[in-house]
Amino acid sequence: MVDFARVQKELQECSRDIERSGIKVVPKSDANLACLLGTIPGPIGTPYEGGTFQIDISLPDAYPFEPPKMQFTTKVWHPNISSQSGAICLDILKDQWSPALTLKTALLSVQALLSAPQPDDPQDAVVAQQYLRDYQTFVGTARYWTESFAKSSSIGIDEKVKRLVEMGFPEGRARSALETVGGDENLALETLCSG
Amino acid sequence: MASDAAVSQFASFFDRLRRDRDLPPIIPFIMGLAVAGSTAGSDLQQTDDRRPERVNRLVVVNRDEQNMVVIESGSGGIDSLMRQLAKDGHPPASKASIAAMPTVTVAESGRECPICLDQFEVGGEAKEMPCSHLFHGDCVEKWLKVHGTCPVCRFTMPADEEEEPEKKNEPGISVSIFIRATSEESDRIGDSGDSTPSEAAADDDGDHMQS
Numbered sequence: 001m002v003d004f005a006r007v008q009k010e011l012q013e014c015s016r017d018i019e020r021s022g023i024k025v026v027p028k029s030d031a032n033l034a035c036l037l038g039t040i041p042g043p044i045g046t047p048y049e050g051g052t053f054q055i056d057i058s059l060p061d062a063y064p065f066e067p068p069k070m071q072f073t074t075k076v077w078h079p080n081i082s083s084q085s086g087a088i089c090l091d092i093l094k095d096q097w098s099p100a101l102t103l104k105t106a107l108l109s110v111q112a113l114l115s116a117p118q119p120d121d122p123q124d125a126v127v128a129q130q131y132l133r134d135y136q137t138f139v140g141t142a143r144y145w146t147e148s149f150a151k152s153s154s155i156g157i158d159e160k161v162k163r164l165v166e167m168g169f170p171e172g173r174a175r176s177a178l179e180t181v182g183g184d185e186n187l188a189l190e191t192l193c194s195g
Numbered sequence: 196m197a198s199d200a201a202v203s204q205f206a207s208f209f210d211r212l213r214r215d216r217d218l219p220p221i222i223p224f225i226m227g228l229a230v231a232g233s234t235a236g237s238d239l240q241q242t243d244d245r246r247p248e249r250v251n252r253l254v255v256v257n258r259d260e261q262n263m264v265v266i267e268s269g270s271g272g273i274d275s276l277m278r279q280l281a282k283d284g285h286p287p288a289s290k291a292s293i294a295a296m297p298t299v300t301v302a303e304s305g306r307e308c309p310i311c312l313d314q315f316e317v318g319g320e321a322k323e324m325p326c327s328h329l330f331h332g333d334c335v336e337k338w339l340k341v342h343g344t345c346p347v348c349r350f351t352m353p354a355d356e357e358e359e360p361e362k363k364n365e366p367g368i369s370v371s372i373f374i375r376a377t378s379e380e381s382d383r384i385g386d387s388g389d390s391t392p393s394e395a396a397a398d399d400d401g402d403h404m405q406s
Binding site: 003009065095098099100102 | 285309310311312313334337338341344346347349
C-alpha cells in the first residue's frame with residue numbers, strides 16, 4: 001500500500017517551493033494519488049533551455065521503500081533517456097533509491113541529468129553515439145526536439161504537419177520528415193516526395 | 196579468481212540488461228526454473244575435484260522481444276542464484292545490527308522522520324543508526340530489512356555473513372541470450388557464457404517450458 005499520507009505531504013511541500021525550483025508534481029486525478037504528473041524546466045545553458053518537460057510518475061505499492069517509476073512523456077533527445085519511450089536511465093530511480101528521497105528531489109536529479117549527460121551509460125544508444133561522435137549535431141538535434149516538443153510554441157510544428165497531411169502525406173511520415181530536416185517545411189516536402 | 200571474474204562479468208551484463216531493457220517486462224516471463232541433473236555439470240568449468248555439482252538453471256523468456264536468457268549457476272541453490280541476480284541492490288542489514296540500534300528520546304521539536312516525513316513527538320522514541328541519523332523504529336527497520344544502508348547518508352550496516360563462505364565455492368555462472376529466429380536477422384544478441392544455442396537446446400531436458 002502506497003504511503004499516501006507521505007505523498008500528500010510531498011505534494012504540499014513541492015507546491016510551496018514551486019517558485020524557486022520550478023518543479024511541479026500534480027496527481028493525474030484526485031481519486032488516485034499513485035499516478036502523478038511531474039514537470040521540470042529545461043536547465044539554463046543546455047539544449048533543453050526554454051523547454052518544459054513532462055514526466056509520468058507512478059508509485060509502486062511499496063513507495064517510499066521502492067523508487068517511483070518515472071518516464072518522460074515529452075519527447076527528449078538525451079543519451080540517458082529513450083527517444084522512443086521516454087524511459088530514464090538514472091541510478092537513484094533504480095538501485096540507488098533511498099526512502100529519504102522524494103518526488104521533488106528525484107525530479108531535481110532528472111533535471112540535473114539533463115545538464116550532465118552520461119553517454120557511457122546510455123539508455124538510448126543512438127543518441128549516445130551521436131553525443132560522443134558528433135557533439136555539434138547532438139546539440140542541434142536536442143535543441144530542435146526541445147523547440148518542437150517541449151515548448152508551447154511547438155504548435156508551429158503541428159501546423160506544418162497539418163499542412164503536409166492535407167497534401168496527402170501520412171502524419172507520422174510528415175512529422176519525421178520535418179524532424180530530420182530541422183523543421184523546414186519545403187525540405188520536408190522534398191524528402192516526402194523523393195521518399 | 197576465475198569464478199569472481201565470471202560473477203562480475205555476469206553482474207555487469209545483468210546490470211546492462213536491466214538498464215537497457217528495464218527489468219519488469221522480463222521478469223513476468225520467467226517461464227521455467229529448472230534444476231538440472233549432474234550431467235549438465237560438465238558444461239561448467241570445475242576448478243576443483245569435487246563431484247559435479249547440481250546446476251541451477253534459470254530460463255527467462257521475454258515474449259515481447261522474442262528472446263530468452265538462460266542463466267546457469269553452480270552450487271548454492273536457487274536462493275543464491277536469485278541473490279546474485281539482485282546483486283546490484285545492497286544486501287539487507289543483519290538482524291543483530293538492526294536490534295543493536297539504540298532507542299533515543301527526541302528532545303527538540305520540529306524534527307521529522309526522513310522516511311514517513313511525520314514529525315517526531317517531543318519526548319517520543321526514535322531509533323538511532325550508527326551514523327546518528329534518527330528514524331521511527333518501524334520505518335527504518337522496514338527499510339533495513341531490504342536494504343542495509345542509511346536512507347540519509349548511505350552509511351552501510353553490517354550484512355548477514357552466512358553467504359560469504361559459499362562464495363568461494365561458486366564455480367561460476369554462465370549466461371546466454373537468444374532471440375528466437377522470427378526473421379532473418381541475427382538469432383543471438385549476446386553471450387557472456389560459454390554454451391551455444393545448440394548446446395542449450397540439447398540440454399533442454401523438458402523441465403522448463405519452451406517459448
